[in-house]
Every structure is written in C-alpha cells, then in structure tokens.
Amino acid sequence: MTVRLTQASAPLMQTIAVRDEFGVTRDIAIPAERALTVFVDKRELVTLMTLGAAPELLVLGYLRNQRLVEGVEHIESVTVDWEVQAAAVATRGGIERFEEKTAKRVVTTGCGQGTVFGDLMGDLDRIVLPPPAQARLSQSMLYGLLDAVRRQESTYKSAGSVHGCALFRQDELLMFVEDVGRHNAIDTIAGWMWLNGVDGGDKVFYTTGRLTSEMVIKSAQMGVPIIVSRSGITQMGHELANQLGLCLFGRATNRHFICYSGFDRFDAQPEPPRPAAAA
Numbered sequence: 375m376t377v378r379l380t381q382a383s384a385p386l387m388q389t390i391a392v393r394d395e396f397g398v399t400r401d402i403a404i405p406a407e408r409a410l411t412v413f414v415d416k417r418e419l420v421t422l423m424t425l426g427a428a429p430e431l432l433v434l435g436y437l438r439n440q441r442l443v444e445g446v447e448h449i450e451s452v453t454v455d456w457e458v459q460a461a462a463v464a465t466r467g468g469i470e471r472f473e474e475k476t477a478k479r480v481v482t483t484g485c486g487q488g489t490v491f492g493d494l495m496g497d498l499d500r501i502v503l504p505p506p507a508q509a510r511l512s513q514s515m516l517y518g519l520l521d522a523v524r525r526q527e528s529t530y531k532s533a534g535s536v537h538g539c540a541l542f543r544q545d546e547l548l549m550f551v552e553d554v555g556r557h558n559a560i561d562t563i564a565g566w567m568w569l570n571g572v573d574g575g576d577k578v579f580y581t582t583g584r585l586t587s588e589m590v591i592k593s594a595q596m597g598v599p600i601i602v603s604r605s606g607i608t609q610m611g612h613e614l615a616n617q618l619g620l621c622l623f624g625r626a627t628n629r630h631f632i633c634y635s636g637f638d639r640f641d642a643q644p645e646p647p648r649p650a651a652a653a
Contacts, residue, residue, distance in 0.1 A: 375466075376448045377434075382454035383639065384408065384426030388609040393633045395513070397644030402632070407587055407608035410454070419476060423587060423610070429454045433461045442469055442476075498591070503599040503619050504575040511544070511578060511600050511621065516627075519602060520626055523580060526550055539563055540574075540580040540599075548577070554584030559649030564596050571608045574598035580614040585611040585622055585634070594618045600639060602626050607634050 387403040394400065411421045412433055419442075424432055430452045437443045444467065445508040450464040469475070503509065511519075517541050526540070526547065526598065538543035540550040549566055567574060572596030581589060586608040591614060593601050601615075602623040612634055615622045623637025633640055 377446060377449045378451035378453075379430040380452070382426075382429055382456055384429070385454055385650070386427055387424050390609075390612055393632055393637060393642070395629065395645050396647065397642055404606060404612065405608050406609035407458050408456070409587075409610070410461055411459060411623060412461045412463065414442070414472070415465055415468055416462075417472065419463075426456070429461060431448055433463060440475075442472075466583060481605065497619065498594075498614070501594045501618060503594065503597065506619075506636075508599070509575055509599045510639050510641055513546045513643040516602065516623065518615050518624070518632075519547075519578060519580065521545075522547045522587045524563065524628070537581065537583045539582070541567070542580060544578070548572075556581055557588065560589065560592050560596075564592065578602060583606075584608060585615075585624055587611050587614050590618070590620060590622070596619060596648040600631040600636070602631075 377380070384406065386406055388406050389401050389403050391399055391541035392402055401408065406425055407423055408426050409421050410418045410424050410429055410432070414437075420436070422432065423438065429631050433452050433454075434446065437449070438446075443449060448466050450466050453462045454460070455462075470592040522542070522545060523538075525538060526538075537556035538550065538552045539556060539562075541548045541563050550562055551559050551562045552647055553562065560579070563579070566572070577598045578600045579593045579596070579598045581604045582604045583589065584605045585603045587599060587608065589602065590611045599619065600621045600623075601646065603625075604627055605624060607622060607624050610624070615635040622634040624633045624634055629645065633642075
C-alpha cells in the first residue's frame with residue numbers, strides 16, 4: 375500500500391537586518407523555524423518546531439519513533455498545509471488506545487525534541503517585560519559577561535557534549551548550570567529563580583544553545599528581557615523576540631557579537647575599525 379504525501383517543503387532561510395560590534399547594520403541569513411501542529415484522524419497530537427524541509431517525513435518519523443503506529447502501511451496520507459501550520463494524518467484503521475498512548479508526555483534531553491502545546495502561543499500576550507529604560511545592557515557589560523563565562527569552570531571544557539546556561543545581573547554571574555540539553559538547563563535556572571523569589575527584570579540570561587522560539591519564550595516567562603547566546607538564532611526566535619520586546623545577542627564570544635533585536639535595550643559602544651590584514 376502506498377502513502378499519499380504532499381510535498382510542502384518550506385524555505386529554510388530568512389534574511390534579517392542585524393547590528394554588529396562596530397555599529398554596522400547589515401543583512402544576514404538565519405535558519406527558519408515554524409510550528410507544525412500534527413492531527414491524527416482529526417485529533418490534535420503535538421506541535422513540532424521545524425525548519426520545514428521535509429515535513430511529511432518528519433511527521434511519519436515522529437509517529438514511528440513514538441510507537442503510535444506499528445507500520446507505515448497503517449498510514450493512508452499525510453497532508454501538510456503551511457497556511458494553517460498543520461499536518462493532517464489519516465490512518466487506515468485508527469490508532470488503538472490513542473488517549474492512553476498520548477496521555478503521558480516525556481520531555482527528552484535532546485536539543486531538538488521539545489514539545490510545544492497548543493495554548494502556549496496564546497499565553498504570550500500576558501507576558502509584560504520591563505521597559506527599555508529599566509532593563510538595559512551596555513557593550514562593556516556584555517564584554518564583562520562574556521569574560522565571566524569564559525573563566526567559568528565547566529563540564530564542557532572537560533568533556534564537551536553539554537549546554538551551559540547562566541543568569542547574570544549585568545556582568546555579575548548569579549547562577550551557572552549545565553545539562554545535556556539547553557532546555558533542561560534553562561528550566562533549572564527558572565526553578566532556582568522561582569524557589570528563591572528572584573525577579574528577572576534586571577537580569578540577563580546566557581546560553582550556549584541556539585536562540586529558538588522555545589528559549590525566547592522561556593526567558594520571557596522568567597521575566598528576563600535580555601538573552602546572550604554563543605550560537606545563532608532562528609526566524610521564529612527572532613519574530614517572538616520582536617513581539618515580546620526582548621534584546622537578543624548571538625554569536626557572542628570574546629569581543630564579538632551580533633545584536634539581533636531589541637536595539638533600544640542596548641547601549642552600544644562601537645569598536646574602532648580593525649586594520650586590514652597585510653596583503
């Protein structure tokens with residue numbers, strides 16, 4: 375039996391305007407990220423965050439790895455429609471014990487596995503961050519923060535294969551935690567803040583991981599308006615940061631960085647142009 379699949383691949387890159395450490399504004403390409411809600415026989419299953427290169431295969435692989443369907447022959451079709459950001463799966467005989475199999479959700483430590491539930495985006499309007507006048511970061515403080523991260527002893531330096539996250543007050547390191555997944559690390563910091571009644575309005579969150587939509591949302595939920603990452607950003611992370619009023623820095627190491635959004639929270643002190651290398 376054949377499975378009918380649409381061919382709804384989506385653009386993998388998007389161009390945005392950024393500002394670098396020299397105060398220069400330029401265009402760069404960043405990976406796209408989009409939500410895809412999967413429905414199985416008209417019942418909502420999960421929302422996956424994806425680039426959208428091969429969404430039909432992604433859905434099939436998800437069903438297989440979650441052991442919801444015993445064989446591909448049980449799938450009649452997978453139809454992806456990006457206008458409604460949904461994938462409709464039709465099975466040939468239904469999924470036995472669907473509610474039982476999907477009642478318990480386990481979040482793994484893999485960096486790309488995180489699950490987003492349907493009402494999460496609807497709750498974003500409730501998040502209110504302090505205005506730019508009350509939550510800012512200067513270029514010199516950013517350099518101090520990056521130097522503190524560089525000097526921090528870490529598992530990554532010894533063994534690699536982990537992500538590190540940290541909470542700062544300007545360039546003062548308040549907490550540093552590592553985990554095999556950046557989502558676990560940020561959740562640990564959020565728990566520490568909650569347990570100790572720490573407000574996020576005057577804090578800066580640092581991560582070694584990508585600035586995806588999930589990381590931006592979690593930081594906003596913690597009340598932290600400024601995020602610094604050693605890595606890059608996705609299109610949806612950028613869109614949500616603009617929507618929520620977050621300041622995002624990426625590719626930040628030593629005295630290099632890119633400010634992706636929230637320029638009004640950043641007190642820039644542009645570096646002098648570096649001399650051109652000798653021919």
